[in-house]
Amino acid sequence: MPAVEIESLSHAFGQGEMLRTVLQNISLKIEPGEVVLLTGPSGCGKTTLLTLIGALRTVQQGTVSVLGERLDRAGRRRRQQVRRRIGMIFQGHNLLRCLTAEQNVQMGADLLPDLGYRARRDEARHWLRSVGLEDQMGKLPHDLSGGQKQRVAIARALAAHPRLLLADEPTAALDGATGREVVELLRRLAREQDCAVLIVTHDPRILDVADRLLRMEDGALLPSVE
Amino acid sequence: MRNLWQGRRIPLSWLLLSRQPVRLLVALAGISFAGILMFMQLGFRDGLFDASVTVHRLFDADLVLISPRSASSIRMAGFPRRRLVQTLADPAVEGVSPVHWGLMLWRNPETRLNRAILALGFNPDDPFFVDPSLSQKTESLKQKGRILFDQLSRPEFGPIADWYREGRTVETEIAGNRIRVEGLVSLGTSFGADGNLLTSTETFLDLAPQKPPGSIEVGLIRLRPDSDPQQVVERLQSRLPDDVKVLTKQGFIEFEKNYWKSGTSIGFIFTLGAAMGFVVGCVIVYQVLYTDVSDHLPEYATLMAMGHRLSDLLGVVMREGFYLAVMGYVPAYLAGQGLYWFVRDATSLPVGMNATRALTVGGMILVMCMLSALLAMRRLVDADPAEIF
Numbered sequence: 001m002p003a004v005e006i007e008s009l010s011h012a013f014g015q016g017e018m019l020r021t022v023l024q025n026i027s028l029k030i031e032p033g034e035v036v037l038l039t040g041p042s043g044c045g046k047t048t049l050l051t052l053i054g055a056l057r058t059v060q061q062g063t064v065s066v067l068g069e070r071l072d073r074a075g076r077r078r079r080q081q082v083r084r085r086i087g088m089i090f091q092g093h094n095l096l097r098c099l100t101a102e103q104n105v106q107m108g109a110d111l112l113p114d115l116g117y118r119a120r121r122d123e124a125r126h127w128l129r130s131v132g133l134e135d136q137m138g139k140l141p142h143d144l145s146g147g148q149k150q151r152v153a154i155a156r157a158l159a160a161h162p163r164l165l166l167a168d169e170p171t172a173a174l175d176g177a178t179g180r181e182v183v184e185l186l187r188r189l190a191r192e193q194d195c196a197v198l199i200v201t202h203d204p205r206i207l208d209v210a211d212r213l214l215r216m217e218d219g220a221l222l223p224s225v226e
Numbered sequence: 227m228r229n230l231w232q233g234r235r236i237p238l239s240w241l242l243l244s245r246q247p248v249r250l251l252v253a254l255a256g257i258s259f260a261g262i263l264m265f266m267q268l269g270f271r272d273g274l275f276d277a278s279v280t281v282h283r284l285f286d287a288d289l290v291l292i293s294p295r296s297a298s299s300i301r302m303a304g305f306p307r308r309r310l311v312q313t314l315a316d317p318a319v320e321g322v323s324p325v326h327w328g329l330m331l332w333r334n335p336e337t338r339l340n341r342a343i344l345a346l347g348f349n350p351d352d353p354f355f356v357d358p359s360l361s362q363k364t365e366s367l368k369q370k371g372r373i374l375f376d377q378l379s380r381p382e383f384g385p386i387a388d389w390y391r392e393g394r395t396v397e398t399e400i401a402g403n404r405i406r407v408e409g410l411v412s413l414g415t416s417f418g419a420d421g422n423l424l425t426s427t428e429t430f431l432d433l434a435p436q437k438p439p440g441s442i443e444v445g446l447i448r449l450r451p452d453s454d455p456q457q458v459v460e461r462l463q464s465r466l467p468d469d470v471k472v473l474t475k476q477g478f479i480e481f482e483k484n485y486w487k488s489g490t491s492i493g494f495i496f497t498l499g500a501a502m503g504f505v506v507g508c509v510i511v512y513q514v515l516y517t518d519v520s521d522h523l524p525e526y527a528t529l530m531a532m533g534h535r536l537s538d539l540l541g542v543v544m545r546e547g548f549y550l551a552v553m554g555y556v557p558a559y560l561a562g563q564g565l566y567w568f569v570r571d572a573t574s575l576p577v578g579m580n581a582t583r584a585l586t587v588g589g590m591i592l593v594m595c596m597l598s599a600l601l602a603m604r605r606l607v608d609a610d611p612a613e614i615f
């Protein structure tokens with residue numbers, strides 16, 4: 001079973017006169033454990049595609065299967081449950097300002113069912129160690145550098161044991177070297193978990209971490225260049 | 227229990243509140259202020275109603291006879307004294323004592339101005355007082371023209387207490403009759419009476435010659451210890467003609483309180499004051515929680531994107547409201563205690579904390595915070611996880 005399977009997906013914003021088609025007839029497949037990069041000019045619909053795969057929007061046309069769930073038929077509640085199995089990393093780190101690094105990661109671990117408090121906390125600590133932040137656990141996001149924050153966000157996304165990881169321009173707020181480091185870390189940890197990864201990026205320096213590169217233009221996928 | 231403990235989560239509500247100490251303090255100050263306002267208003271209201279019955283509480287009687295035409299302590303009508311004597315026929319009745327009760331014009335010995343004072347005339351041999359020290363003082367009233375003056379009366383009656391304590395002979399006039407202050411008592415003013423005096427039946431009748439003979443305003447009845455007051459009330463009421471009303475002592479107290487509660491807008495005004503506190507508190511808590519939710523909207527959206535349930539997040543806001551209620555109540559309660567103490571000290575109003583009021587205000591604060599949280603939660607529905615990428 002592929003991690004993501006999309007068949008002739010189309011999506012439009014607005015209504016009537018204002019209707020604007022953003023995605024047109026997209027089909028794609030991502031296998032478990034595969035690392036896929038998605039690039040394309042600004043406004044071509046990358047983020048929209050990501051939110052559809054991430055079960056954050058209702059599918060308008062076409063079929064979308066994520067981790068074996070048909071999202072095009074799923075209601076609000078169903079989508080929320082699918083989201084628990086998807087790790088998400090945002091452009092901004094989107095950490096909770098009032099929580100320490102450890103607590104932020106535990107908000108991810110808290111999504112694991114049937115696990116005691118201590119087990120979830122140990123899970124959080126384990127992932128913080130994995131991203132090399134064992135010395136920063138008690139710090140608030142405010143006191144962390146951009147790269148450190150993004151690494152906390154990676155730990156948080158992985159702490160819920162996702163089978164699919166979605167990242168939208170995870171390096172946008174980081175300098176070149178740090179961005180490269182963070183993405184490599186992301187790829188290594190996802191590999192270890194056999195977790196599929198889809199990264200949207202503009203950053204040419206990280207293109208080589210991908211198993212496969214997808215290009216988009218004007219809401220459509222370009223034929224892949226192997 | 228173990229499971230609950232192990233199932234616990236990051237205390238997000240608490241951290242949201244405590245990591246913004248200024249906002250938290252503003253919220254707590256607002257809640258405490260509302261609580262103090264409610265304590266004050268309700269305390270004054272109950273205190274005023276309680277003060278209206280200090281005189282009623284003086285007597286150690288089980289049952290009380292009054293005229294059905296009596297409206298309140300300031301308008302007591304008379305009934306035939308023999309009705310009181312008739313109750314002695316009932317086997318449960320142990321003893322009776324008549325009381326005269328009415329307003330009189332007291333002349334301020336300093337300014338010579340007249341002012342209405344509440345006068346009680348009773349039998350000094352068998353005064354039926356709860357307080358034994360009061361019973362001792364009544365000994366001196368056996369001489370005609372002697373009275374006991376309430377030192378908590380308003381100063382408009384003259385510096386009676388001061389003069390008396392200086393050892394002077396304090397004399398003045400009531401309705402043209404000379405009277406002498408023979409001692410001081412502490413009763414306190416009420417809605418109806420700016421001052422009180424106690425005297426013997428004989429002196430009372432001298433001072434109020436227009437009263438029909440054989441008529442009294444209040445009849446005190448003491449029952450045998452093993453009798454049930456409620457039963458005796460019903461028995462006496464059915465046996466006696468309907469020119470008297472039989473009440474228990476508590477009923478007598480309620481009769482007076484009810485007059486002031488229903489016959490005047492005093493209760494309404496203070497309840498309105500308390501309601502104002504409630505509304506002000508609601509507005510403040512709502513403001514604080516609404517800003518809090520708005521400020522953290524992207525974070526709530528992130529949690530939703532991660533797969534946290536909306537209901538869990540609503541719970542976070544509800545818990546914030548709950549913590550605010552608890553934390554705001556404690557200082558309000560303590561300040562309420564302090565203010566009651568202050569008011570008791572500065573005035574003679576009998577205000578104090580009681581369990582009912584502590585719970586009422588606590589409940590109001592809880593409702594206030596939960597209601598505000600409920601309204602602030604509507605903002606949370608605006609958090610769209612699709613918009614955060």
Ligand SMILES: Nc1ncnc2c1ncn2[C@@H]1O[C@H](COP(=O)(O)OP(=O)(O)OP(=O)(O)O)[C@@H](O)[C@H]1O
Nearest residue numbers: 013014020022040041042043044045046047048049
């Ligand atoms: N909620 C929305 N309502 C209406 N139009 C939208 C909405 N979200 C996106 N769009 C439009 O859809 C198009 C695609 O947007 P999208 O964010 O997917 O692009 P993108 O490829 O992620 O661009 P970028 O690289 O700049 O992030 C844009 O023209 C955008 O204006």
Ligand SMILES: [Mg+2]
Nearest residue numbers: 046047168615
């Ligand atoms: Mg985008």
